[in-house]
Amino acid sequence: MAVPDSLQRAALCAAAIALALLLSPGAAVAADASATRTVASPSAATPAKINATAGGHASASSAAKGIGDITVPITDMKGVPLANAVVYAKPRQGAVPAARASAMKIDQVDREFVPLVSVAQTGVAVSFPNTDDVEHDVYSFSPAKRFQLPLYSGTPSHPVIFDKPGLVVLGCNIHDSMVAFVLVVDTPYFAKTGADGIATLAGLPAGEYVLTVWHHALRDAQHLPTQALPAGVHTAPAFALAVDVH
Numbered sequence: 001m002a003v004p005d006s007l008q009r010a011a012l013c014a015a016a017i018a019l020a021l022l023l024s025p026g027a028a029v030a031a032d033a034s035a036t037r038t039v040a041s042p043s044a045a046t047p048a049k050i051n052a053t054a055g056g057h058a059s060a061s062s063a064a065k066g067i068g069d070i071t072v073p074i075t076d077m078k079g080v081p082l083a084n085a086v087v088y089a090k091p092r093q094g095a096v097p098a099a100r101a102s103a104m105k106i107d108q109v110d111r112e113f114v115p116l117v118s119v120a121q122t123g124v125a126v127s128f129p130n131t132d133d134v135e136h137d138v139y140s141f142s143p144a145k146r147f148q149l150p151l152y153s154g155t156p157s158h159p160v161i162f163d164k165p166g167l168v169v170l171g172c173n174i175h176d177s178m179v180a181f182v183l184v185v186d187t188p189y190f191a192k193t194g195a196d197g198i199a200t201l202a203g204l205p206a207g208e209y210v211l212t213v214w215h216h217a218l219r220d221a222q223h224l225p226t227q228a229l230p231a232g233v234h235t236a237p238a239f240a241l242a243v244d245v246h
């Protein structure tokens with residue numbers, strides 16, 4: 001690319017401003033849907049220089065408001081990092097910010113739901129595109145959201161609104177092996193671990209929080225592990241979960 005440096009910079013700056021606008025008023029849309037994915041995908045898809053610019057802008061304005069990122073390591077009982085674990089934070093004092101419209105997608109690819117695990121704030125609109133060349137029949141019997149999308153291909157015209165907090169387990173009436181999990185939480189502060197077992201809660205206002213962790217293989221799903229996160233702490237002590245994953 002023989003683009004002059006000044007031009008490139010202008011383009012990057014415009015991109016950063018566009019990102020900032022996108023992330024402001026109704027913004028939580030993408031951010032709420034999946035903090036992990038929102039943060040991770042630009043880095044994967046775009047040159048490092050753009051990340052540096054966008055990230056720089058974001059953290060500068062974040063610092064001014066006393067907002068910070070919290071990293072939460074999650075392992076099994078042997079200390080092995082756990083992927084696909086979910087952590088969410090609720091402030092110990094004060095109200096949780098009201099839910100804003102958010103949306104996300106759970107795809108069906110090669111007779112599997114993708115992703116296996118999602119987390120979103122209550123009220124999220126979930127679309128279920130079917131990318132396979134076979135039809136699927138998506139359903140949930142979970143109390144937090146009962147629904148069925150009768151046998152279909154392509155993308156259903158309306159998303160499904162997950163309007164109550166709780167765990168929603170998805171299945172397909174045709175393919176018994178298909179399963180996916182959506183944890184719906186009453187807070188905009190949540191994240192999912194990657195392969196390194198680290199979840200990053202982005203942009204938390206300063207204050208004390210209670211962190212709660214969930215994993216689909218937890219032996220006791222009724223009593224989720226929690227811990228208090230004192231103000232000013234940016235790396236939570238590791239959670240070690242009793243799970244059957246191996």
Ligand SMILES: [Cu+2]
Pocket residue numbers: 111135136137172173174175178
């Ligand atoms: Cu199916």
